[in-house]
Amino acid sequence: MTRFIAWTVFLFGCLFFVLPLLGLTEFSLSMRREGYTFDAYRVVLADPQFRATFLYSVMAAVMTIIMGVLIVVPTAYWVRLKMPWLRPVVEFITLLPLVIPAIVIVFGYIRLYNTSSVLPLMGSTAGTTVLLICGFTVLALPYMYRAVDTGMRTIDIKTLTEAAQSLGAGWFTILFRIILPNVLVAVLSGSFLTFAIVIGEFVFPALLNLPAFGPYMQIVGANKAYEPMALAVIAFTITWACMGLIQLVTRFQKHTQVKR
Amino acid sequence: MRWLGVVPFFLFVSLFLLFPTLYIVVGAFRTPEGSFTLANIASLNTPGIINAYLLSIRVSFFSAILGCLIGFGMAAAITFGGLPRVLRTPLMTFSGVASNFAGVPLAFAFIATLGPVGLVTVWLRTEFGINLRSWGFNLLSTQGLIATYLFFQIPLMILIITPALEGLKREWKEAASILGANAFQYWTMVALPILFPSLLGTLALLFANAFGAVATAIALTGSTLNLAPILLFAQIRGDVLGNPHLGYALAFGMIVITGIANAIYIILRTRSERWIK
Numbered sequence: 091m092t093r094f095i096a097w098t099v100f101l102f103g104c105l106f107f108v109l110p111l112l113g114l115t116e117f118s119l120s121m122r123r124e125g126y127t128f129d130a131y132r133v134v135l136a137d138p139q140f141r142a143t144f145l146y147s148v149m150a151a152v153m154t155i156i157m158g159v160l161i162v163v164p165t166a167y168w169v170r171l172k173m174p175w176l177r178p179v180v181e182f183i184t185l186l187p188l189v190i191p192a193i194v195i196v197f198g199y200i201r202l203y204n205t206s207s208v209l210p211l212m213g214s215t216a217g218t219t220v221l222l223i224c225g226f227t228v229l230a231l232p233y234m235y236r237a238v239d240t241g242m243r244t245i246d247i248k249t250l251t252e253a254a255q256s257l258g259a260g261w262f263t264i265l266f267r268i269i270l271p272n273v274l275v276a277v278l279s280g281s282f283l284t285f286a287i288v289i290g291e292f293v294f295p296a297l298l299n300l301p302a303f304g305p306y307m308q309i310v311g312a313n314k315a316y317e318p319m320a321l322a323v324i325a326f327t328i329t330w331a332c333m334g335l336i337q338l339v340t341r342f343q344k345h346t347q348v349k350r
Numbered sequence: 351m352r353w354l355g356v357v358p359f360f361l362f363v364s365l366f367l368l369f370p371t372l373y374i375v376v377g378a379f380r381t382p383e384g385s386f387t388l389a390n391i392a393s394l395n396t397p398g399i400i401n402a403y404l405l406s407i408r409v410s411f412f413s414a415i416l417g418c419l420i421g422f423g424m425a426a427a428i429t430f431g432g433l434p435r436v437l438r439t440p441l442m443t444f445s446g447v448a449s450n451f452a453g454v455p456l457a458f459a460f461i462a463t464l465g466p467v468g469l470v471t472v473w474l475r476t477e478f479g480i481n482l483r484s485w486g487f488n489l490l491s492t493q494g495l496i497a498t499y500l501f502f503q504i505p506l507m508i509l510i511i512t513p514a515l516e517g518l519k520r521e522w523k524e525a526a527s528i529l530g531a532n533a534f535q536y537w538t539m540v541a542l543p544i545l546f547p548s549l550l551g552t553l554a555l556l557f558a559n560a561f562g563a564v565a566t567a568i569a570l571t572g573s574t575l576n577l578a579p580i581l582l583f584a585q586i587r588g589d590v591l592g593n594p595h596l597g598y599a600l601a602f603g604m605i606v607i608t609g610i611a612n613a614i615y616i617i618l619r620t621r622s623e624r625w626i627k
Contacts, residue, residue, distance in 0.1 A: 168355035196586075287450060
């Protein structure tokens with residue numbers, strides 16, 4: 091009896107998850123009346139706007155990951171090694187982007203960095219793009235920090251640092267040739283998650299008026315029928331691929347770890 | 351010189367997280383001339399803005415409650431419903447993906463499925479003669495939005511509650527049954543009281559999660575639904591309220607609501623960790 095109820099609940103839930111994906115895929119293939127074709131994808135992929143916005147978002151995502159790693163890895167390392175009493179503070183700050191709605195943060199940017207402010211980042215497209223990357227880094231901070239911090243828990247930072255120092259390594263060498271390779275799997279997991287979150291992000295680029303993939307999808311969605319479905323399938327595939335890569339690198343780590 | 355190592359981090363979060371947020375919060379309590387006032391907060395008390403908050407709270411609350419119930423059901427089904435263990439990993443992986451699949455594409459997926467010409471809508475009409483619209487379901491409404499939000503709420507619940515369910519020790523169940531408790535008594539008097547902080551905490555988290563979501567709502571309904579984040583979006587774009595400082599107050603109200611929800615989550619999580627280690 092319990093098993094019957096369990097199966098019913100489980101299958102019902104799965105149906106709820108599968109149907110929207112099925113509907114989405116079916117719709118994206120139905121552009122022609124004759125039958126299923128990839129025409130919607132062909133139209134989308136041929137659209138120069140698609141290529142431009144998609145490349146822009148990929149570029150922004152990669153820059154976000156680099157920036158996130160450069161900020162999070164040294165901080166997590168230093169806090170664990172030298173200032174453990176500061177950990178709760180840093181942890182709290184990194185969780186704030188989950189508490190403060192993204193739309194409020196970008197609202198602050200627009201007021202603080204507009205053309206008439208002290209730091210007029212929004213005066214040029216390049217400056218606004220920098221602002222967007224900083225905003226994305228803030229959005230990714232909770233995930234990146236948690237991934238890296240958990241990764242550092244499993245290695246003995248103190249011994250590694252002392253060993254490296256006694257062999258004459260400087261801080262730069264320690265960070266990028268000792269610590270980073272040791273937490274690489276955690277960094278990669280955080281990076282793929284960041285990529286998945288950032289690639290289709292809507293609110294930041296829409297309010298900063300930047301030509302990113304998220305706002306492009308929304309505009310296509312408001313004007314076309316089949317093309318947005320193809321875009322959504324592409325976006326979902328990217329999310330799926332990122333999660334797959336996380337699984338892959340985590341499995342890879344298990345093989346390289348020494349059995350105790 | 352030890353603090354030099356954390357300067358980049360604090361500089362970054364100050365510039366791009368703390369100051370921008372503070373600017374909004376301070377702005378909510380200032381007149382355009384710069385002196386302190388509570389007038390902005392008081393001006394939130396207009397029917398348009400109150401309704402936007404209420405609608406947002408309602409959508410977030412119902413999607414959180416339903417997400418909790420269904421997510422709990424599915425998590426319970428895989429942890430002690432006697433389902434094969436091989437189902438566990440795929441479900442957890444999928445939950446990880448789906449809880450991050452919010453935003454514009456999610457809205458499209460639901461339009462393609464439950465929209466006026468969506469897969470399920472058409473199938474129900476042609477095969478069974480059921481017209482969802484005449485049954486009162488409309489995707490581009492509050493219920494439609496709640497159904498759409500469930501797609502990321504349920505997986506988030508599964509991700510958070512499964513470890514808690516696994517933390518229920520078998521000894522507790524055995525001890526209860528030795529003392530003569532039946533399954534119902536075990537659940538109501540042992541398991542649920544232990545799980546209660548986790549459940550309530552996750553409910554608060556799901557609430558905050560839905561409350562801040564903008565992209566899905568805009569892509570699904572345009573700006574026809576008067577939700578607090580959509581109103582703020584329109585205000586940032588074009589000052590629809592006709593008073594920039596009222597916009598700050600609106601944003602401040604959103605921080606307060608998500609802040610309270612998250613505080614509840616954090617407090618209850620520390621309580622629940624006492625039992626489940």
